[in-house]
Amino acid sequence: MKLLLIEDDIPIGTSLQRVLRSAGYNVVWLRHASDAKKFLASYSFDLLLLDIMLPGESGLDLLGWVRARGDATPVIMLTARDSINDRVAGLDGGADDYVPKPFAIEELLSRIRALLRRQCKQLTASWQVGPLSIDTARRKVAVDGVEIKLTAREYDILLALALDAGKVLTRAQIERSASLLEGADSNAIDVHIYNLRSKIGSHLIGTVRGVGYVLENA
Incomplete structure (x- = not known):
């Protein structure tokens, strides 16, 4: 943010x-x-x-x-x-x-x-997207109740996707929402998404070829 x-x-x-x-x-x-x-x-x-x-x-x-x-x-x-x-x-x-x-x-x-x-029309400090929960007060992430360790950048990108769960976001939208540094490597988003998938489960983040990524909300 x-x-x-x-x-x-x-x-x-x-x-x-x-x-x-x-x-x-x-x-x-x-x-x-x-x-x-x-x-x-x-x-x-x-x-x-x-x-x-x-x-x-x-x-x-x-x-x-x-x-x-x-x-x-x-x-x-x-x-x-x-x-x-x-x-x-x-x-x-x-x-x-x-x-x-x-x-x-x-x-x-x-x-x-x-x-x-x-x-963001969020009522509590915790987001729940399928098996994924995000505690925005403590910046903690868990899948099926098991806490997952993320880097600060991975957390920011995951939260950006969670804010629009079920909606496809382009790389540019993710960069803006996650406040990535200007001039970052164009492959940065792809690398972070790869790392996120390895930690939270590849099935939770979908790819729409030629468009961007989506956090599945079911």
Whole structure:
């Protein structure tokens, strides 16, 4: 999952980026609203973490710009301004959640997971696709109740397929959804799919020749 963090405080931004990456997220960290606009005009993200008090344009200004362009990406506001009026302004401006500073990192991670589940219409932290279960809170995968060890990239690709189980995804769609690094070897997806099949069972991931791959949902 790809997150955009907009936070001008260097110690906070550095710490958040490290923690979020440790939790398995692909994080882009920016310090100014103007830079965020440039990124959002060219790239899509699964969730935005947005500080209200930014230099120049405020986080509320950026939030208004995001929603005005029809972008429904989930937004969590991060700010030391925790008055009722500030919270109302953020939520009424289109934010999905509001976390006042200082906050417990476990609570923030839980709120992130909850919003991402809601975005994908997932009701719990666990996906069940046939014999396959994916615990998105702990990044654990099991087949018929037996835990399977996956690399971070294998997990990301499997989750991308699980989000659209039963639907054929092209290599490009999988790359975007799994947030693979730009310029990756064109055979990277094929290699990871091969490794996934060897671990979870070749029958669970089908190939549609000339199109892409599908996670079987039965």
